[in-house]
Every structure is written in C-alpha cells, then in structure tokens.
Amino acid sequence: MKPIPFDYTAPSTVGEAVALLADEEREAKVVAGGQSLIPMLNMRLARPEVLVDITRIPELGRLHVDGSGDLRIGAAVRQAHAAADNAVRDGWPLLAAAIGHIGHPQIRNRGTVCGSLAHHDPAAELPTAALALDARFVITGPRGTRTVIAEDFFVATFSTAVEADELLTEVVFPLPPAHHGWAFEELTRRHGDFATVGVAAVLERDTATNTCRAARVVFCGAGPVPVRLPAVEDALVGSDIGEQAVAAAANAALSRLTPSDDVHATAEYRREGAAHLLVRACTTAWERC
C-alpha cells in the first residue's frame, strides 16, 4: 500500500503545467486534491512517472460568478469550499447538494470539483450534476484552449474529452433559468459511498400555464457515463408533473436504462432504484420551482 517512486512538481502557471503534461519522455499525471488518485497510487493501480500538482497555480484557485452570471470554478477549488460558498448555495443549490453526497467532509476538504469531473467515475455525483446543470468545460493544452459541453465531455468510464497532454482548467455552470426547481437523490449502501444509482433533476416551470417547460434528468451509476434519456424528459415536458406524467417518466427509465451488474447491485436492482429515485426527484424539484 505504498506508491511506486515518481517525481513531483508544482508549477506556478498553466503554461508550465501543460508543458509538463505534453512532455513525451515521461508519463505525467495531474494531481490536485488527490482523493481519487492517491488511493490508486497506494494500490499501485496508477504508476505515473511524474505528478503535476496544479494547486499552486493561483488562477486555478478562483471561484467566482462572472459578468454574465455564470459560475466559474477553477481546477484547484476544493469541493468543501465550493459547497460552502454562498453564491453556489444560492444560485446552484443542486451543485452544493451533490457535493454533500461525496465521501466525507475529510475527503471534500481535499478533493476538488474539477478533479472529480476529470477523473469521471460514472457512479460519482459531480459528473451527473454537471450534465444536469449543462456545464461547460475549459480545457487547455499545447494546441490552445477549447471549451467542451457536458454532453461531449464524458466519454467512457474514467475517460473524458481531456487528452493526456491537456488540463481541465475550469468548469462553468451557466446561470440557471428563473423558475426552476432541482433535486439530487441517490441510493447508497452506506453514507458516503459512491452511488449505487442516483438521479439529478432540473425542472423549469412555465408560470403562465403551470406546466413543465423544460426538464433535464440525469442518472449516475446507470452506465459508463452520466445518462440522459430523451424519453424520460419528453414524458415530463408539457405536463404538470402530476402522478401520471411522473409514472410515465419512471416507466421510460425502467424500460430504457441499461445499467450493468456488478458486486454492488444487479442491473435490475439499479433500474428499479433509478425509477423510484426519479419519482422522488421530480416531485421534490417541482415543489422547489
């Protein structure tokens, strides 16, 4: 349970960090909070030749709401910091709630928001929250800086749009619509575990007709990436989120989700759990609209 030997370096600019990542001589790995990486180092599942610690890069430690009202979280911002921030709690409560489900406070004191997103465990809370909140990802590499939308960011289990020589520098959460409600629900065996299955829901209310104008419903633990199902959202949009509409959405989830069996739960159990959580999430989100 000790890591293999490796080099460590803590650059002070994004440019230096990217140059280190782009160095083909040595296999580099980014470390920020290390709460996913260090267990893998301890178990020797990860064997990088050099760790690039990005927490000493001042610009990455920034969390702020920009001129257009979007929330921008730099790559070195700790989860506990983001969840306790008043702007986050007021404007993006789903994000704060999702962070509350990550591990334990001792983990969240070190782990970063961007770290969890770039690591992309498909049972993790933040990728699901990011897709539900329509987040954008700012990625910098030797070929410049690009922005990727959440739909394109999560590629497969432990794989994202960030290439080996690139760095996720910032995640941007757009200003949510005015009349919206949210919910984050998950099923775990023990407090602090990864989700066996979970759901994040964002519903937008049309105040004139009192119906659902738009819905974003995302499942975690239900596939190799966070899962959005058009059939589920179609069942909700235009409805009053009454019993019938929610049941139709739950049925759509039951018939279309394709989670896998593993040591934690069978696929059937996950599907059932997801459908139940969906009902709860829709009801809660609608009440919050």
Add this chain to the structure above:
Amino acid sequence: MTPSVPAPLGARTPPLAEPSAWHEISLTVNGRPVTAQVESRLLLSDFLRDRLGLTGTHVGCEHGVCGACTVLVDDKPVRTCLTLVVQCAGAELRTVEGLAPADAPLTPVQRAFHECHGMQCGFCTPGFVMTATALVEQHERPDEKQVADALSGHLCRCTGYRNIRRAVCQALDERFGE
C-alpha cells in the same frame, strides 16, 4: 500449483537518482517549524509516524476509508493516507500530540472522550478526536446532521459510536452552550 511470481517493475520505474524525486520542504507541525528532505511518494501519514515519530496518528486502511489517520491541515480534517507530504509544503499541521502536551490539561474534546468513554480499543480515537476538534473550532455550532456527516468519515471497529457521539456532543455543549 505454480507459485505466483510478482511481475518485474520494468522500465517504467523512474530513476531514483532523479533529483526531482526528492524535495526539501518546510511546514509547521504542532506549532513547530519542520524542514525535511522527503521523497515525492512519501505519504503524510508515514512522514508523521516514521520521520517525526508522531505515532499518535494511526494508519488503518491506507486508502481513505477508515479515517484513523485524520489530522488537521490548515485547521481542516484530512486523511493523511490520501495526502503526499510534498503537497503540504507551507501548511500548518496539527496532530493528536499537539492538542495537550504532557504537562497541559486535556482539551475539552479529549476530556469529553475520556468522561463519556468515547473509545474502546482506542485505535480509531486519534482520528475521531481530530475531526471533533475541528467541529468545536467552527464559528457556529454544527447541527446534528453535520456532526453525523463529519463522524461518518471514521470507522470504529469496536462499534462504539454512541459514546463517541455523546463525547462530541458534550464537547460541543461546552463550547457553544447547551
């Protein structure tokens, strides 16, 4: 049956002679400045125990599950088995040894654990005590849910959670008034 032979490490092993695998770092431990030469891969838990002789920090699972190795880094409880000491350059650390030196009275948290019998075998205790210390140092009293959330980051294999929780509540009562 053929005995399994460990695979050779191969060419991937970085050269130990590489100077950047070693670092001189300075940090503060229990109020005292410490400067040390450390290897990149050295975990904070091993640094505290093996290099500084602060064996009050216990190492249980070594992958972030049990919480026994929790110390305060810049006043926040963190897992030392999930932290490299090089990441802590410039940080202020507090371990269980720093709470009440030999000639000083126990802190209210330590006293509460003593009075409420908040331990059985004692292996998990240093971790619990450090998390509890951070809780009583907050500006506002944490609510029950926050206390449960904080304590859920620690495992007690004796399952003595009720008394641990009582001890933490007693310390909080003393700090914030009932």
